[in-house]
Structures are given as C-alpha cells and as structure tokens.
Amino acid sequence: MSEEITVADDPAAQRFTIFVDGRAVGFADYRLDGDKILFTHTEVDAAYGGRGLGGRLVGAALDAARDTGLSVVPLCPFVARYIDRHPEYRPLLAEKGGDPTG
Numbered sequence: 001m002s003e004e005i006t007v008a009d010d011p012a013a014q015r016f017t018i019f020v021d022g023r024a025v026g027f028a029d030y031r032l033d034g035d036k037i038l039f040t041h042t043e044v045d046a047a048y049g050g051r052g053l054g055g056r057l058v059g060a061a062l063d064a065a066r067d068t069g070l071s072v073v074p075l076c077p078f079v080a081r082y083i084d085r086h087p088e089y090r091p092l093l094a095e096k097g098g099d100p101t102g
Contacts, residue, residue, distance in 0.1 A: 005053070007060035016064070018044070018057040026053055028061050028079070036094050037070040039079040058082045062089050 016028045026044035071094035074080040
C-alpha cells in the first residue's frame with residue numbers, strides 16, 4: 001500500500017505543510033520580504049523521520065519560490081543544507097556567490 005504525500009502552501013500562515021495520507025506531519029515556516037522568501041524553520045514529526053519527507057517538503061517549497069520568482073534566504077539550517085546538497089537551487093539564493101549559509 002502506497003502513501004499519498006502532498007505539500008501545500010498556506011500563505012495566510014506563511015507555512016508549507018507536508019501531508020502523509022492527509023495527516024500534517026511537517027512544515028516549513030517562511031516570511032516574505034518584498035521579492036524574497038525567508039525560510040525560518042523546518043520541522044518533521046519524529047515518527048516520520050528518516051523517510052526523506054523534510055527533503056520533499058523543502059524541495060517543493062523551493063520549486064514554488066522559483067515558480068513565483070522569489071529569491072530565497074535560508075535562515076533555517078535545514079534549508080541551507082538542502083540547497084548546499086542540491087546545487088540546482090543555488091541560483092535562487094538572494095545572497096551573492098551562491099553560499100546558502102550566508
């Protein structure tokens with residue numbers, strides 16, 4: 001039996017949420033600042049850890065930022081590490097030089 005995994009943006013809450021079979025199991029909080037999206041905190045329920053859900057969540061959030069033309073400021077260490085490990089997202093960084101840690 002396969003699980004349904006989805007990611008949804010809730011602009012009012014400034015949060016991307018990842019769902020497994022309709023249950024919210026993680027989130028990535030953000031703050032908008034002009035043409036920038038600042039990712040401030042990412043968390044996945046420990047019961048769902050080790051399954052790559054955090055990566056799927058952040059990847060979807062970064063794809064949404066790219067689709068809407070936003071630059072990314074990774075204040076959250078998880079988001080910064082994800083970008084470091086996935087260089088295809090480095091062009092989204094607001095900082096010059098492509099260093100996700102600042």
